[in-house]
Amino acid sequence: MAELHIIGQIVGASGFPESSLFCKWGVHTGGAWRLLSGLKEGQTQVDIPQIGDMAYWSHPIDLHYATKGLQGWPKLHLQVWHQDSFGRSQMYGYGYCHVPSSPGHHRISCVTWRPLGSWQEQLAQMFIGGGPQLRSPDIIYSGADRYRLNTEAMGSVELELGIIMRHFDKYGVDG
Amino acid sequence: MATSNPSVFLLSVNGQIQGANFPEFDHLYCKFCFVYGHDWVPTAGLEEGITQITCKGKQSPHTLIWNFPLETTFKSTNPSGWPQLVLSVYGPDVFGNDVVRGYGATHIPITPGQHTRSVPMFVPEPTWRLQKFTSWLLGRRPEYTDPKVVAHGEGREVTRVRSQGFVTVSFHIMTKDMKKLGYDVGPSGAENTPGWAAE
Numbered sequence: 001m002a003e004l005h006i007i008g009q010i011v012g013a014s015g016f017p018e019s020s021l022f023c024k025w026g027v028h029t030g031g032a033w034r035l036l037s038g039l040k041e042g043q044t045q046v047d048i049p050q051i052g053d054m055a056y057w058s059h060p061i062d063l064h065y066a067t068k069g070l071q072g073w074p075k076l077h078l079q080v081w082h083q084d085s086f087g088r089s090q091m092y093g094y095g096y097c098h099v100p101s102s103p104g105h106h107r108i109s110c111v112t113w114r115p116l117g118s119w120q121e122q123l124a125q126m127f128i129g130g131g132p133q134l135r136s137p138d139i140i141y142s143g144a145d146r147y148r149l150n151t152e153a154m155g156s157v158e159l160e161l162g163i164i165m166r167h168f169d170k171y172g173v174d175g
Numbered sequence: 176m177a178t179s180n181p182s183v184f185l186l187s188v189n190g191q192i193q194g195a196n197f198p199e200f201d202h203l204y205c206k207f208c209f210v211y212g213h214d215w216v217p218t219a220g221l222e223e224g225i226t227q228i229t230c231k232g233k234q235s236p237h238t239l240i241w242n243f244p245l246e247t248t249f250k251s252t253n254p255s256g257w258p259q260l261v262l263s264v265y266g267p268d269v270f271g272n273d274v275v276r277g278y279g280a281t282h283i284p285i286t287p288g289q290h291t292r293s294v295p296m297f298v299p300e301p302t303w304r305l306q307k308f309t310s311w312l313l314g315r316r317p318e319y320t321d322p323k324v325v326a327h328g329e330g331r332e333v334t335r336v337r338s339q340g341f342v343t344v345s346f347h348i349m350t351k352d353m354k355k356l357g358y359d360v361g362p363s364g365a366e367n368t369p370g371w372a373a374e
Binding site: 005036045046050051056059062083104 | 212256279285286297326329335337358359362
């Protein structure tokens with residue numbers, strides 16, 4: 001079985017309207033993959049940055065997968081939320097990115113988007129916050145049911161991922 | 176030293192804690208330690224230490240310099256639990272008490288070669304305003320009982336933090352026998368992670 005190590009961190013996020021942010025993250029894989037060690041989902045702390053507008057989480061990721069096939073390569077999906085001083089949370093963005101498939105160190109900027117409601121919902125959102133959310137988070141990393149969705153662009157999440165691959169060449173994978 | 180079928184690989188970390196960028200604070204020192212998984216054992220060098228106390232210079236008013244050496248070697252059978260460098264920066268407050276100015280953690284780079292990391296530093300934030308005021312008055316900021324918690328991802332959902340500075344660390348990494356055990360860590364070489372520009 002080939003093995004994949006994902007060692008890195010979710011560094012932080014920038015480009016959002018407010019900067020008191022936290023992130024719920026998870027890794028989704030196909031059926032041939034087995035998680036040997038590590039946590040494949042989690043939630044970062046809430047960061048209120050003093051300098052600049054980038055929120056820093058430095059949330060560590062250390063995953064060890066074993067696989068029998070290349071299908072279903074791991075995908076990291078994210079939900080960025082804003083928490084205000086009263087502790088209320090508001091959805092700020094969904095995003096996903098594939099885990100890199102080449103060994104080494106990678107710095108990735110994952111873009112995010114937010115569902116857009118009708119103009120009445122947008123007006124209400126301007127005053128009291130809130131807004132539409134996805135019923136099922138599967139749409140974040142799958143393209144199957146998106147064709148009726150209206151969304152707006154939000155900020156981006158910085159990731160630093162180190163990839164170690166083992167025995168992929170024995171199975172004939174090039175590179 | 177030469178073995179035809181190694182069962183462990185070695186990770187050699189040489190580097191330094193160069194300095195820090197904290198716009199609002201001065202007279203800081205840094206404590207560091209390594210956090211690693213069950214399969215890892217440090218074989219040489221220090222696992223933890225404290226730097227000197229440094230102040231901002233007159234030439235570059237935003238830069239604090241420690242230039243503190245890091246020399247450690249680890250051995251392991253498994254890349255899971257790859258070591259992380261955990262940093263905690265302390266400094267005096269208005270009344271002279273030593274308070275924490277930032278916690279941060281970064282993974283030791285996985286590829287051989289030279290690397291520079293700019294580690295964001297954050298402090299736990301009291302949740303309500305009266306607690307903020309009394310902590311400022313008494314000089315007792317919230318602190319982690321064990322700084323190593325910043326290297327773990329569990330249990331962070333309920334914490335609120337404030338990021339207020341960066342520490343610059345440079346690494347020179349060497350590994351031994353990772354290729355023989357079948358691990359591919361990609362091309363080695365220098366890369367820089369752009370962070371807060373030191374002025």
